[in-house]
């Protein structure tokens with residue numbers, strides 16, 4: 001099989017480096033997590049000349065280690081943050097309806113109520129009703145159902161002591177795929193982006209930050225970028241960058257580690273579980289990518305952000321807490337296919353980590369660099385707009401006054417009904433040569449109409465239509481596409497973030513070797 005060898009690659013890193021170092025940009029965004037990507041997207045839409053770089057892969061850190069929820073945040077009702085919930089709901093519904101209906105899908109949640117549990121049925125019933133009211137009942141009315149009705153949705157739910165369950169609606173996504181689609185949207189809007197490019201120092205002119213020194217982590221090439229304004233969107237590394245600007249900068253944030261597990265699922269789940277553990281914390285058990293996603297922990301973290309790992313104690317805690325509501329048969333260690341951990345960025349200051357509000361912090365340093373950290377995946381467009389607004393109203397107007405207005409609802413690339421795309425992928429070929437419906441559905445819900453580009457690759461080289469691993473729906477065309485159009489440069493970029501191989505536990509040594517060979521032929 002030819003597998004795309006000789007195909008022209010759309011990503012030429014040397015050329016991008018040249019473009020980055022040649023031009024003077026209006027804005028350099030350091031950090032290609034979802035916050036940096038959102039600001040780059042918004043700023044490019046406003047007509048600015050934008051560069052964005054990431055030391056690792058786009059969304060390779062926190063932004064691919066989330067609970068994958070696009071949600072209002074039921075828990076915030078407990079801290080009385082009604083405004084935050086309403087704002088999250090608005091963004092959630094915009095993403096699901098207008099911006100990315102191909103990537104963000106609705107999910108029903110049950111809050112099981114057990115005898116002796118931390119909250120009673122009346123309180124939780126009122127809570128989910130208020131929660132649904134704050135999204136103007138767009139996902140139905142939050143209500144309480146019987147144990148029988150709850151078990152019909154989640155057969156693995158623990159039945160003993162179950163009194164009732166509160167029901168509400170939210171959404172879920174594959175965070176890495178939504179992130180890479182947003183990077184594409186930023187590039188479509190005119191941004192110049194590069195991953196695996198680390199900022200190792202800042203450029204200054206008369207004590208003002210005017211760019212950065214970079215090192216390409218893949219081949220060691222050093223280069224620089226000049227910009228009128230620099231935005232530090234490095235998430236857990238935000239203070240590290242602030243100290244590059246001002247070695248005496250005081251810490252602005254605290255970190256809290258959150259770990260998740262992915263397990264093989266034995267039964268279909270028609271709903272997710274949000275199980276209260278104590279006053280503030282909940283345990284999620286979420287059907288995701290045909291598996292079960294469990295999480296999460298919440299524990300102060302002070303080490304190197306790059307070294308964050310899931311420990312054996314995390315695994316024990318997650319399984320134990322999930323066991324409040326999930327039967328033991330569904331919580332076997334041998335069913336774990338993947339474990340991952342990320343770091344929440346919380347505003348600095350006193351107070352227990354789990355009770356701190358998840359707000360966004362924007363600060364300006366001594367050299368004029370802006371730093372943004374915190375916030376939620378769900379509200380990324382809102383945060384991007386807010387940061388852009390802050391940038392444009394800075395004293396002295398470093399970005400000038402003539403910014404274009406941003407359209408309110410620019411969709412992500414591939415916008416389409418996933419049902420329609422799946423149907424077309426399946427029916428476009430003759431009976432007998434049809435795409436497996438599971439593969440068609442997978443492509444439709446992870447690429448939208450871009451799946452037709454993958455279908456074209458398969459038409460030219462049928463071997464690309466084969467599954468990478470017989471137990472999962474990912475196909476070889478995704479690897480070629482990731483290499484040529486999605487900045488995938490390493491095996492992990494492909495296996496962990498452009499496809500679902502790693503989360504399903506299917507990135508065997510043989511699969512990794514074949515992916516490496518395909519990347520090398522770009």
Ligand SMILES: Cc1cc2nc3c(=O)[nH]c(=O)nc-3n(C[C@H](O)[C@H](O)[C@H](O)COP(=O)(O)OP(=O)(O)OC[C@H]3O[C@@H](n4cnc5c(N)ncnc54)[C@H](O)[C@@H]3O)c2cc1C
Pocket residue numbers: 030031032033034035036037053054055056057058059060061062063064065066067068069070071197198199200233234235236237257258259296341342343344345372373374375376377378379
């Ligand atoms: C456990 C957990 C669960 C969560 N669940 C949800 C959820 O379900 N729903 C939701 O809405 N939100 C959730 N969140 C919040 C959400 O994931 C984060 O708010 C969001 O991902 C933060 O993105 P970011 O861009 O700020 O950070 P990051 O994604 O960490 O991006 C920062 C980037 O900066 C880069 N960088 C660092 N140093 C340098 C350098 N020197 N040069 C160049 N680049 C550099 C890094 O490589 C990294 O990619 C969760 C967070 C955690 C931790």
